[in-house]
Structure formats: structure tokens, C-alpha cells
Amino acid sequence: MLKTPYLLFLGDAPDPLAAKVAQGIKDWRPEHCLGQLRLEGCKADLGLPDFSVAEARARGAQTLVVGAANRGGVISQKWLATLVEAAEAGMDIASGLHNRLTSLPDLVAAAKRSGTELFDVRVPQHDYPIGDGKRRAGKRCLAVGTDCSVGKMYTALAMEKAMREAGMKATFRATGQTGILITGSGVPLDAVVADFMAGSIEWLSPENEPDHWDLIEGQGSLFHPSFSGVTLALIHGGQPDALVLCHEPTRTHMRGLPHYGLPSLEELRELTLATARIVNPDVKVTGISVNTAALGEDEAVQCLREVEARMRLPAVDPFRQGAARLVEALNV
């Protein structure tokens, strides 16, 4: 669990997109964000107060979160002096980039001197159990997709927000590095050893109050041959009561695999239910989340209407419309 509040480090991000992790934290957990630290040439701006390490520390910042990525997704040499300064000032450092904080000798030495911690959120931080498939109290909703990167994380975060606003008990459960940085904890499922995948999700989503919902972040797709095993471990470890189908209507092939077409929403529904019923016979598909970012407003409305009529389920773009209808459809 990362300590809050955060100083969000944007580095020399060449454009706003390069700081999308920081933007996600600010969008979904604004209460954790004390300020931002930008180096010379940074073209991203979250609209938070700009602080130096010393200023942020004086205001109580506990963790510097690396919220930007450069080409290659690694920690840049240009950033190192600032990270070392933050560690020496007593802040923990968290990163989801490919090269590990713990592989940088100067940073490791600084953290050791000051007694602070380095969190590489891509690296499993726990010895997970082997899954046992036992039913656990509490409710669980899992977002599954016709493909990777169709808005599963966004959908789960938007549903958590809508549920909390409605006074419901809800917790987003992160299963990827961006989600982990946003919420401060989670399981980096794609880096977990095969035998422990399902168990790691059981651990992530433990027994809870009967009216509490876990919104579990989906990964991959049952139809994506590179990562389908990860998705099935998530379905069987997560034991969802409710499934939300996620889709991007303009995509012509599976992400990274031009030789694979996308399944229909009907195919996704049938295969997901067939696998999910093994661990929870009462599981239901409760709604559809369509990422209409590539469509104009009229097209988007028409697309959602068509999907809703065809699938006989609420079809929503949570970015345009919020997730309230997906939450209502959980029928609680």
C-alpha cells in the first residue's frame, strides 16, 4: 500500500499523453494528490500546484509517484537526480516503468540512507497462495473485453465512483500497474507466476460484507490468444457475480494481432458465462460498456442504442455518460 499524499512526478513529458498515469491518479484519486513536479521542457500539466521536492516534503508528501513515461517506458537518466533527491528527503518512490527502481544503484543507496522504500508496481510484492475456488461473502463485478485496451479499467473505476456517490460500499481492485498506482495497491497480474494467478485474485478480493462490491479490473480478453490465460485466471479467481462486457466498436482486429478479428458481444457473453459459471453458477452479464471515443456524438448515441436493443442490456459509454446505469443494472 503506497503512502499518501503523493507528489506526482511528470518529468520532461513531451506531451500530455506521456503523463497519462499521473492524469489517471489525479482524475480518480484527487484527494491523494498534493502537487506535481515538472522538469524543464515538460509539456504536461495536471493543473496541480507545482512543487519542488523540498516544498512537497514540507507540505507532507509521502510518496513521489513516477507518473510519466518516455519512449521505451523506462526511467530516464534525466529524472534520476530528482528521484534521488526525493528519496533522500524521506519520500518513498513508486514507479510502474519497465526498468526497476531497485536496479538504480544511486537511488537504492539514497533510499537505504533515509530508510524510505522503492515500489516497482510491476513486480509482485507478495507470495500469493494457490487459488482454492471457495465462495467468499461480498459481491464482485468484473469487466471483460472483446479485446485488450477497450476501457475495462476505466469502466471499473467509473462504476466505483458512481457507487460511492450513491452511498454504496465499493472498492476498485487493481490488477495492472496503472490501476495499482491509481489506487495505491493491487496485483500486477501479468507478472505473477502461472500457478498463482487465480490465487492472487482471491487474495486481492477477499471475503467482505454482503453488500460490498469489488470492482475488479479486467485484463486481456478470453479471445486474445496472447493473454487469454490471464483473463481466465481473473474470471476464476475473481468469482464475479456480475460481468460488464467492454467493447470498442471501431476496432478491426485484436490488438497487436492483425490476423485475428474481434469476437461479437454475443460470443464474448457466451464464452465468458460458460467459464464464469464454473465458479459461480449465478453469475450474470449485467451491462455493456462501449468506448465510443473514436465516434462523434451522434454516431456514439446511435451505436449505444443499437447495442442496447440487440443485447437487451444497458449499453453505456461511461466516459460520455457516467456509469450510473451500469450500477443500477447490478440490481442491488
Place this chain on the structure above:
Amino acid sequence: MLKTPYLLFLGDAPDPLAAKVAQGIKDWRPEHCLGQLRLEGCKADLGLPDFSVAEARARGAQTLVVGAANRGGVISQKWLATLVEAAEAGMDIASGLHNRLTSLPDLVAAAKRSGTELFDVRVPQHDYPIGDGKRRAGKRCLAVGTDCSVGKMYTALAMEKAMREAGMKATFRATGQTGILITGSGVPLDAVVADFMAGSIEWLSPENEPDHWDLIEGQGSLFHPSFSGVTLALIHGGQPDALVLCHEPTRTHMRGLPHYGLPSLEELRELTLATARIVNPDVKVTGISVNTAALGEDEAVQCLREVEARMRLPAVDPFRQGAARLVEALNV
């Protein structure tokens, strides 16, 4: 790839079952087995010549394979002197036990002095790629089960044997530690990091001659919530043309999970085909392998007849009957 021939180390195995890995190597790869080495008190006997380390080495043994397991599945302190002696004599050492050869300082030092290698076959030895789902030339058969430990490895090995005896091109592809020790190479799939599972199987079963068959060792079960993700990665990475359904008719619940019943063969067929068609639309279920070890001869024959009539596919116990009918059913 382990160097042959082997000296099979049985240690002080308290009974024949404790030496089942060595027995498997001797049954399926007798041409690789030079002899056995047994310590005082060993109650297992493969019927191979008994050699000391020096005798085996003089006859050309290249690798000492730890073919026994004691309680806990770890390398016993009693065994260490012999393993060190073998390493010093110039033999590689291979083991599939839980504690690693490379965690034993005396053994590591001996191997370093003599320039020999230590192979922990539970540990992935390769950086596997991410799967790309591309079709590869050659044919592939995968054994899938209603549960774990129902005879999938045995079935694939028996089919490989029958195919080679019939003059066909066939290669067993190991995905677990026993299979790896038997064939000398493979992927320890349950220890592979989630993102690389499917890719590791693509690597294991590369493009081949059009009339060559890979017999891929199955793992887990789509219906076993602890390990189903591993099984799906195997289906999508393996891209099978043919599926053999494996079953143990007397089992009353999923292995290790008393709260989960077994699926029917029909349910196994439907879910496996639904997932396998994603990567190979032409995949077929070609036969059924029933492990009738717990049944008497008459009961076994009756069970196989019933399954065959019900499923309209050849149903065979390869241990009792050989795998010839499963091979014929591949229709090649």
C-alpha cells in the same frame, strides 16, 4: 536439453512410488538410461544395472537425474554427498524437486570446479516471447482433462510411442517437470510468468513438417479454478488440430477441491472446442482417454464401451490397451 545417457539416482526411496520419475524415464526413454544409483535402504529398483558414480562415469554417463522424491519433495541432505561426487566427476545434475540444486552451496562449488551444469527443471531456462497466435505448419495434438492428474502426460507419451512405432513423425512436448526429465527438454509452464505462458508454448511447439505431430502435454483443466488459466494458455499457445479428452471415472471431486464436482466429458468437449476454435477453427476432438486404474478388467471394459457409445469417439485406456486407436482417430 539434458545430455544423455543418464545415471538415474533413486536415493533412499522408501518405496517404488517414490521413484516414479525415474520409472517414467526408464519406461519412455529406455535408450537414455545407462544405469541406476541406489543408496542404502533404497526400496525402489528399476531393473537397470547398479552403478557407483565412478562406474557410471567410466561408461559415459553425462547427467545424473534425481529420479526420486522424499517427503516434502526436496533434495535430502543424505543425497548431497553423491550429487557432489557426480558433479566433481564431470556429470551434469538434473532435478525437478522443490528446493533448487543451485541453492546448495557445496554442489554449486563442485559444479563450478568441474565445469558441469545444474538443471532445476522447475525453473524456466529461457526468456519466452509473448504469443502471437500465428498459425504454424505441422500438426498438434493436445490432451485436456476433466481434472488435473487424470493421465494427460501418460496419454501423450503413449500416443508418441504408438506413432513412432507406426513410422510417423511425432514429438512429445513436455510442459511439466516430470515430462521435462523424461524427454530432456520442455517448458515448466506452471512456473512461467503470466504474460509469457502462451508464448512459451508457441516456442515449445514451433513450425514443423506438414506431416509431423507434436503431442503436447496438458496441464490442469479448464474446469479447475486453481489452474484453468494455465490450461487456456496451453490451448491458445498450442493451437491444437486434435484434442484428446482425458478422464478418471471414479473421481468424485476436482483434485484438492472437495467443493467442486467434475464436469462431464460433454461439458469438457464443448468448452474446450469453444476456446480452441479461436486459434484454430478446424480443431476436432478425436478421442477419449480414460484412466481405468481404479477399475477391475470387466468394469474397465464396460466403462470404455459406455463412454465410446455415448461420445461416438474411440475411448481407450492407453495403459491397458495402448494408444493405437487414439492415433488412428487422428485420421492421418
